Amino acid sequence: MEDLNILFAMVPTPDHLPPRPTDVPRESIKNGGLAGVERCYVVSDCLELTIDPHHRETRLEGIDRYLDSLPGSWVDESIVTHVSTGLRAEYQTRYEVATDTYLIHGAGPPTSSVGAAIDENERPLIELSVYSNGAIRIETHDPTNFGLQGLEGIGPTKAERLREHGFNSRDAIAGTTPKELAKIRGFGEKTATAVHTSATAIATGEVIQRDGGALPNGDPVFIDIETNGLNGEIAWLVGVLDGGSEEGHYLSFRQREHDDPTEHVDAFMSWLTGVARGRPVIAWNGYNFDFPIIKHHLERDAPEWVADWESRYQFDPLYYATTQGHATLPARSNRLEAVAAALGWVSTTTGVDGSTAAREYNTWRQTADQPDGYQPDWERLEAYCEDDVRALATIYESLQDVSRRPSGTETPRNRTGEQSRQGSLSDFS
Numbered sequence: 001m002e003d004l005n006i007l008f009a010m011v012p013t014p015d016h017l018p019p020r021p022t023d024v025p026r027e028s029i030k031n032g033g034l035a036g037v038e039r040c041y042v043v044s045d046c047l048e049l050t051i052d053p054h055h056r057e058t059r060l061e062g063i064d065r066y067l068d069s070l071p072g073s074w075v076d077e078s079i080v081t082h083v084s085t086g087l088r089a090e091y092q093t094r095y096e097v098a099t100d101t102y103l104i105h106g107a108g109p110p111t112s113s114v115g116a117a118i119d120e121n122e123r124p125l126i127e128l129s130v131y132s133n134g135a136i137r138i139e140t141h142d143p144t145n146f147g148l149q150g151l152e153g154i155g156p157t158k159a160e161r162l163r164e165h166g167f168n169s170r171d172a173i174a175g176t177t178p179k180e181l182a183k184i185r186g187f188g189e190k191t192a193t194a195v196h197t198s199a200t201a202i203a204t205g206e207v208i209q210r211d212g213g214a215l216p217n218g219d220p221v222f223i224d225i226e227t228n229g230l231n232g233e234i235a236w237l238v239g240v241l242d243g244g245s246e247e248g249h250y251l252s253f254r255q256r257e258h259d260d261p262t263e264h265v266d267a268f269m270s271w272l273t274g275v276a277r278g279r280p281v282i283a284w285n286g287y288n289f290d291f292p293i294i295k296h297h298l299e300r301d302a303p304e305w306v307a308d309w310e311s312r313y314q315f316d317p318l319y320y321a322t323t324q325g326h327a328t329l330p331a332r333s334n335r336l337e338a339v340a341a342a343l344g345w346v347s348t349t350t351g352v353d354g355s356t357a358a359r360e361y362n363t364w365r366q367t368a369d370q371p372d373g374y375q376p377d378w379e380r381l382e383a384y385c386e387d388d389v390r391a392l393a394t395i396y397e398s399l400q401d402v403s404r405r406p407s408g409t410e411t412p413r414n415r416t417g418e419q420s421r422q423g424s425l426s427d428f429s
Contacts (some may be wrong), residue, residue: 009043010043041080048060066082092105202330207321207399221280226381230354233296236254238265239251239253239382240253329342343394349384357385
């Protein structure tokens with residue numbers, strides 16, 4: 001990013017925007033310093049979304065006055081992206097006026113599940129990642145994930161008691177001992193140990209093993225899927241990493257024809273039951289997302305593979321670390337990217353996330369029968385999926401490094417208590 005000429009322009013609120021004189025052509029307005037700029041992000045709170053329930057229409061309030069006040073050169077969508085904190089973070093559109101197109105993104109707090117604005121006391125922090133191609137990735141963070149309350153078991157009361165005893169930072173807590181923390185009122189031995197472990201993991205950027213939970217035997221297969229939405233029914237891309245986080249071989253099983261959701265999952269299962277037979281399958285948040293979606297997809301489109309999928313040992317590192325409590329992770333949140341980045345993983349793709357990938361796929365499917373149907377940048381989307389499986393492998397390797405499981409430990413069990421049946425590659429050589 002440091003080699004790119006990117007400009008951030010913070011513009012006033014609508015009450016302070018001077019209207020452009022009607023007798024002055026837009027093209028004659030000073031370009032605002034965009035000469036030589038590769039990308040400009042105009043950030044304001046000038047735009048809001050209103051809904052007309054009678055006509056079932058939405059409108060960008062303030063858009064006319066906002067556009068009227070922009071210099072003429074600021075209409076080029078290849079250079080300028082418009083960001084409004086008055087629009088919810090998940091909002092984005094291309095707003096067209098005559099021959100001009102404006103890329104508009106929201107950067108405000110999300111709405112609640114019932115559509116109402118989120119209470120001020122619960123408002124998340126908004127993080128914007130911007131890229132030279134005009135893309136924006138927006139992430140929301142729970143404010144309590146920062147500071148002392150981001151530590152395991154710490155709420156406002158315990159955070160205040162820590163401060164009263166001179167523990168004002170995570171580093172300070174990591175630098176003491178659980179025994180000292182246990183002297184604080186309301187901190188038993190168990191709480192003190194958990195707080196110290198949580199602070200140490202974040203301060204050192206390392207996974208900390210807690211009770212020696214067993215990891216799968218055998219060489220894992222790391223997978224990540226892209227779907228047609230958060231509650232997706234179609235796993236249109238199954239990304240696989242065969243090997244380690246750095247040297248492993250990436251395979252991409254992607255839907256090629258919009259009306260054929262079977263060929264790529266058939267190829268994936270053929271590979272999994274052939275070359276990768278018997279090896280454990282690893283996915284981040286797999287128990288809640290990847291594994292059930294793949295099963296549902298197979299049940300609907302390739303039922304002959306369901307038994308093979310269900311019999312394969314499946315392992316979710318997020319469940320192992322957090323729900324089962326076997327390890328403490330070194331990040332403020334349990335997002336895959338956040339945990340992997342804390343461990344030193346560096347993303348190689350920019351401007352793509354799960355919702356972007358789903359939107360690209362859905363647009364492709366919806367326009368596939370049209371002569372000028374939309375074609376996503378498939379290589380970029382596949383590279384994003386590869387990034388995720390390498391991030392996953394980075395985390396798993398860290399879990400392996402700190403695992404205290406002695407040799408000869410009994411094969412681990414699934415959540416259901418069923419013993420896994422995976423072996424190592426040597427079992428089949």
